[in-house]
Amino acid sequence: MGNKIRVGIVESDTFYRKGIALHLSEQADIEVVCEAEALSDAVRFASELCPDLLILDLKSTVDAFNVIEAIKGSGSSTRIMVVSLSENSDLVTSAMRTGADGYMLKSVNGKELVQAIRMVHSGQRYLTPSLAYALLKRHDDSHPSDRTHGGQVPGLTPREREVLTIMVEGRSNKEIGRRLDLAEKTVKHHVTNILQKMKARNRVEAVLMAARKPSPNRSNLPN
Numbered sequence: 001m002g003n004k005i006r007v008g009i010v011e012s013d014t015f016y017r018k019g020i021a022l023h024l025s026e027q028a029d030i031e032v033v034c035e036a037e038a039l040s041d042a043v044r045f046a047s048e049l050c051p052d053l054l055i056l057d058l059k060s061t062v063d064a065f066n067v068i069e070a071i072k073g074s075g076s077s078t079r080i081m082v083v084s085l086s087e088n089s090d091l092v093t094s095a096m097r098t099g100a101d102g103y104m105l106k107s108v109n110g111k112e113l114v115q116a117i118r119m120v121h122s123g124q125r126y127l128t129p130s131l132a133y134a135l136l137k138r139h140d141d142s143h144p145s146d147r148t149h150g151g152q153v154p155g156l157t158p159r160e161r162e163v164l165t166i167m168v169e170g171r172s173n174k175e176i177g178r179r180l181d182l183a184e185k186t187v188k189h190h191v192t193n194i195l196q197k198m199k200a201r202n203r204v205e206a207v208l209m210a211a212r213k214p215s216p217n218r219s220n221l222p223n
Contacts, residue, residue, distance in 0.1 A: 004031040005121045008051040010042045011035075011083070012059055016106065020055065023110040030117065039063045046071045046078040052121055058084035058095065065098045072099035079120050092131050102126035119202060127204050129171075155197045163190045168207050 007030055011017035014037065021032045034045050042054055054071070058064045068080055081102040082095045092103050102120045104113065105128045116126040156164065159180075166176045173187040180187070191203065200206035 004029055005053060005117060006031050006033045006049075006051045007117065008032075008034040008036075008042075008045045008049065008054045008078075010037070010039060010045070010054060011057040012037045013057070020113070024114070024117075027114055030114070039067050042067045043070050043074075046076045047074060050076070051078055053079045053081055053101075053117060055081050055083055055117075056100075058082045058086070058091070061091065065094065068095070068099045081116065081120055081126070087131060089131075092127070096125070096127075103131060104128050105131070124201050125204070126202075129167075129203060129207070156194065160190050160194050160197070163187060164194050164206065164210055167191070167194075167203060168210055 007024055009017050009020055009032065011020070017035060017037065021035055024030045024032050033051050034041075034049050036042070036045070039057070042056060045051060045054060056064060056067065064082070068082075071078060071080065079101040080099065081104060082100045083104050083106050084091070084095075085106050087105065095103050102116055102125060104116055104126065108116075108128060112128075119126050162180060163176055166179055171179070173184050173191065176182070177184045177187045182190075194200075195202070195206055198206050198209055200209055
């Protein structure tokens with residue numbers, strides 16, 4: 001296999017940090033190159049070890065934002081994946097605007113973590129789907145006239161519109177299948193078609209586009 005994704009982990013919870021490191025070390029394309037519990041080590045890691053991606057604990061909000069700004073301001077190419085227990089939309093928005101390349105809840109499983117790391121490493125941004133839905137809901141509540149979701153996206157079949165509408169809720173393929181009485185494999189096929197037709201790189205981008213929102217970045221996340 002080619003070059004591995006070099007990952008650093010800065011997390012104050014030792015048990016959680018070691019669990020992440022163990023799981024990532026089992027992936028053929030990922031290598032854990034550094035670990036620490038103190039946020040102060042993150043800037044040093046980025047400048048001296050230059051990992052491709054840093055997983056950063058957001059327990060101390062102010063300090064974490066300062067660290068993100070310092071890393072991004074230094075011109076480092078290290079991407080930053082924030083992990084947090086908080087689902088607060090304001091916190092998510094602030095983290096992304098400060099420079100985080102992804103925001104993930106600590107409750108996600110190992111499979112989603114690995115998927116998110118690969119996506120962020122490839123240059124995409126990542127939000128846990130339920131968080132993307134929360135941001136969309138807040139935007140819809142503030143701008144009801146902007147609502148489009150699946151029903152107004154051109155080029156989709158009626159079934160694809162149904163699937164996209166449920167995707168906006170942050171639901172998994174299995175949950176969508178239960179709702180529409182479809183096999184999970186069939187839902188996956190519909191999702192693939194939706195992404196291709198919308199020219200979206202991933203589910204989060206498709207969900208944001210469905211509400212006439214561009215792909216998330218620091219300057220255009222809803223206020």
